[in-house]
Amino acid sequence: MSDIERLNSMLPNSLSVEESREKGILTLSVGPQHPGSGHFRLIIKVDGDIIVDAEPDPGYVHRGEEKMCEYRNFMQNIPHLERPVIADSCSILYPYCLAIEELLNIEAPRRAKFIRVIMSEINKMIFELYWLGIYGIFLGHSTMFMWPMADRELLIDLAELASGARVTHAYFVPGGVRNDLPDIFKDRAVRQLKYFRNRLNEYSKVFYENPLFIDRTKGVGILSREDAINLGVTGPVLRGSNVPYDIRKVEPYDVYDELNFDVKYMKDGDCFARAYVPYLEMYESVDLILQALEKMPDGPVRAKLPPNPKGKVGEVFKRVEAGRGELAYYVISDGTQKPYRVKLSVPSFRAIPAMRKLLIGARLADMPAIYWGLNYWPVEADR
Amino acid sequence: MKNQSPTNFNIWVGKLKEAIVKTIEPPIGYAINWGRIWSLWPVHLETACCSLEFGAASGPRYDVERFGIIEAFGSLRQCDLMVIQGTVTRKMAPRVRMIYDQMPDPKYVIAMGACAITGGLYFDSYNVLPGIDSIVPVDVYVPGCPPRPETLIQGCILLQEKIKYTKFR
Structure with missing residues (x-):
C-alpha cells in the first residue's frame, strides 16, 4: 500500500451531491472572507450542528516561492523566503542557511551559532504569542488577544534591537548572521525576559484556568497518538498528542546540544493540550535564551564568503524546529550560483489531513477552536 | 419670447439647484463626512x-x-x-x-x-x-x-x- 493510499484509507469518504440532497445536508463555505479563517477556505457540510464532511481548500496565497528560488542566487533568496511566516521569520530561514552552508562548504563562527539560537527562540515566542492572541479572538476571549499582543511587542523590540526590523529581519545569512548584537542587548534581554517570565505565570491564571477557555477546548478535537503519527503532524500538535518529539533533541543543530532544555508534551491530544504545549515551551525558550546569553563567546559573527558564491554539485536536506513544528529544506545545486531546486517542507501543510480528520464529527461551533489549534498558518502552507 | 424656451428653463432650474446645493452642502456634507471619518x-x-x-x-x-x-x-x-x-x-x-x-x-x-x-x-x-x-x-x-x-x-x-x-x- 502506498503512502497516499494509506492516508486516504484513514480519512472518511466524502459525500456526493445526490447523497447530501437526500439526507438534507447543508453545504457551507467558510472563508476566505470570514473572521474565523483568513486566506483559507473550508467547504463544510453540516447535518444540523454536526459537521459530516470538511474539505480544506488552500492555495489563496500561493506565491511560487520554490520557483522563485530557482532564478535568484543563494543570497538573493533570503528576503522572500522569510515572507511565508513573518511572525517566525528567523526560524523559516534557519534550515535554508544550514543547507546553503553545507553546499558552500563553510561553517558559521561559534558566536553566530549562539546568536542564531537566541534569535530563533525569540521569534518562536513572538509567533506563539501571536498565535495565542488570535486563538483568544476565536474563542471569544478579548483579554487573551490584548495581553499576548502587548507582551509580544517587548520581544519584537528585542529583535528590532538586534536586526533593525520589526518582523522581517533577514538576519540569518549563510555563514552566520548579518551583524553583531549591540552592546546593550544582553542587559535589556535579561531584564525583559525576566519580566516576561513573570507575565507567563499570570497567563496560566487568566487563560488556562479560565472556565470559558476550558469549556471550549477540553475534550474537543481529540487526536490520538497513532493518528498524530500516521497523519504526519509535527510540532506542538504532535507533542500535544503524547509524542515527545523535538528536532532540537532528535537531531541537534548549531549549539542546541550544549544547552539544557526539556521537551514539553501533553497526554490528552485535545485542543487544550495543543494550546498548553506552546505555553510550556515559552518557559523553555526563555531559559534557552538566558543560557545562550551566558555561554556566548566573543568573536566574529559572519564567515567570509566571495560575493557570488558557487555551490558544489549535490543535494542537502536540513530541518529545524520552528514555532509550528518541523521545518525542512531540500536544496539541489548543480554547481552554479543559483539553486537548481528548493523544496520547502512546512509544518502547516501537514496539518491539513489532521484538520479534516478532526473536523468530521465535531460541532460547527468547535470549528474555529480545532482549526486554529492545529497551528495552521495559511501563508506558509501555500508558500 | 426667446427667453422662455425649454432650454433656457432647464438652465434656470440647473442654476437654482446649484444655488440650493451650494447653501445646503457645507453643513450637511460636513456632518455626513464627519460621521464617515x-x-x-x-x-x-x-x-x-x-x-x-x-x-x-x-x-x-x-x-x-x-x-x-x-x-x-x-x-x-x-x-x-x-x-x-x-x-x-x-x-x-x-x-x-x-x-x-x-x-x-x-x-x-x-x-x-x-x-x-x-x-x-x-x-x-x-x-x-x-x-x-x-x-x-x-x-x-x-x-x-x-x-x-x-x-x-x-x-x-x-x-x-x-x-x-x-x-x-
Missing part, C-alpha cells in the same frame, strides 16, 4: 502576510481604534473600508472583487504593503498580480514590506483627510 469599519479580509501588522495595529500598543477605525470584526454588509493586506494572487483576485462589489457605498480601499501596490518582492512570480489597481480602485497606498503599524495608521489618517474634503452629492 470616525466610523470606518474594515472588512476582515486577509490576503497575505501583512495581516500580521494589521493585527499588531489593533493591538494595545498601536491601538488603531483611537483614530476611529474599529477592529475588523464587522459583517461585510456593514463595512466601508477594505484594507488589502499584501499579495493578491490569481486565486484570490476574483474574491477580492466579489467582496468589494458586495460592500455598500461609500467604500474606500487602502492598499497595504509593497505587494498590493506593485507586486513587491513577488513582481516576477507566476501567480501574483502586479498591484491591485486592476481589480479595485485604491484610495491610499501604504508602502512597506510589511508597513509598520505607524505607517498603516498614517495611511488611515490620510484617508480620513481625503474623506473630509470629499464633496457630498
Whole structure:
C-alpha cells in the first residue's frame, strides 16, 4: 500500500451531491472572507450542528516561492523566503542557511551559532504569542488577544534591537548572521525576559484556568497518538498528542546540544493540550535564551564568503524546529550560483489531513477552536 | 419670447439647484463626512502576510481604534473600508472583487504593503498580480514590506483627510 493510499484509507469518504440532497445536508463555505479563517477556505457540510464532511481548500496565497528560488542566487533568496511566516521569520530561514552552508562548504563562527539560537527562540515566542492572541479572538476571549499582543511587542523590540526590523529581519545569512548584537542587548534581554517570565505565570491564571477557555477546548478535537503519527503532524500538535518529539533533541543543530532544555508534551491530544504545549515551551525558550546569553563567546559573527558564491554539485536536506513544528529544506545545486531546486517542507501543510480528520464529527461551533489549534498558518502552507 | 424656451428653463432650474446645493452642502456634507471619518469599519479580509501588522495595529500598543477605525470584526454588509493586506494572487483576485462589489457605498480601499501596490518582492512570480489597481480602485497606498503599524495608521489618517474634503452629492 502506498503512502497516499494509506492516508486516504484513514480519512472518511466524502459525500456526493445526490447523497447530501437526500439526507438534507447543508453545504457551507467558510472563508476566505470570514473572521474565523483568513486566506483559507473550508467547504463544510453540516447535518444540523454536526459537521459530516470538511474539505480544506488552500492555495489563496500561493506565491511560487520554490520557483522563485530557482532564478535568484543563494543570497538573493533570503528576503522572500522569510515572507511565508513573518511572525517566525528567523526560524523559516534557519534550515535554508544550514543547507546553503553545507553546499558552500563553510561553517558559521561559534558566536553566530549562539546568536542564531537566541534569535530563533525569540521569534518562536513572538509567533506563539501571536498565535495565542488570535486563538483568544476565536474563542471569544478579548483579554487573551490584548495581553499576548502587548507582551509580544517587548520581544519584537528585542529583535528590532538586534536586526533593525520589526518582523522581517533577514538576519540569518549563510555563514552566520548579518551583524553583531549591540552592546546593550544582553542587559535589556535579561531584564525583559525576566519580566516576561513573570507575565507567563499570570497567563496560566487568566487563560488556562479560565472556565470559558476550558469549556471550549477540553475534550474537543481529540487526536490520538497513532493518528498524530500516521497523519504526519509535527510540532506542538504532535507533542500535544503524547509524542515527545523535538528536532532540537532528535537531531541537534548549531549549539542546541550544549544547552539544557526539556521537551514539553501533553497526554490528552485535545485542543487544550495543543494550546498548553506552546505555553510550556515559552518557559523553555526563555531559559534557552538566558543560557545562550551566558555561554556566548566573543568573536566574529559572519564567515567570509566571495560575493557570488558557487555551490558544489549535490543535494542537502536540513530541518529545524520552528514555532509550528518541523521545518525542512531540500536544496539541489548543480554547481552554479543559483539553486537548481528548493523544496520547502512546512509544518502547516501537514496539518491539513489532521484538520479534516478532526473536523468530521465535531460541532460547527468547535470549528474555529480545532482549526486554529492545529497551528495552521495559511501563508506558509501555500508558500 | 426667446427667453422662455425649454432650454433656457432647464438652465434656470440647473442654476437654482446649484444655488440650493451650494447653501445646503457645507453643513450637511460636513456632518455626513464627519460621521464617515470616525466610523470606518474594515472588512476582515486577509490576503497575505501583512495581516500580521494589521493585527499588531489593533493591538494595545498601536491601538488603531483611537483614530476611529474599529477592529475588523464587522459583517461585510456593514463595512466601508477594505484594507488589502499584501499579495493578491490569481486565486484570490476574483474574491477580492466579489467582496468589494458586495460592500455598500461609500467604500474606500487602502492598499497595504509593497505587494498590493506593485507586486513587491513577488513582481516576477507566476501567480501574483502586479498591484491591485486592476481589480479595485485604491484610495491610499501604504508602502512597506510589511508597513509598520505607524505607517498603516498614517495611511488611515490620510484617508480620513481625503474623506473630509470629499464633496457630498
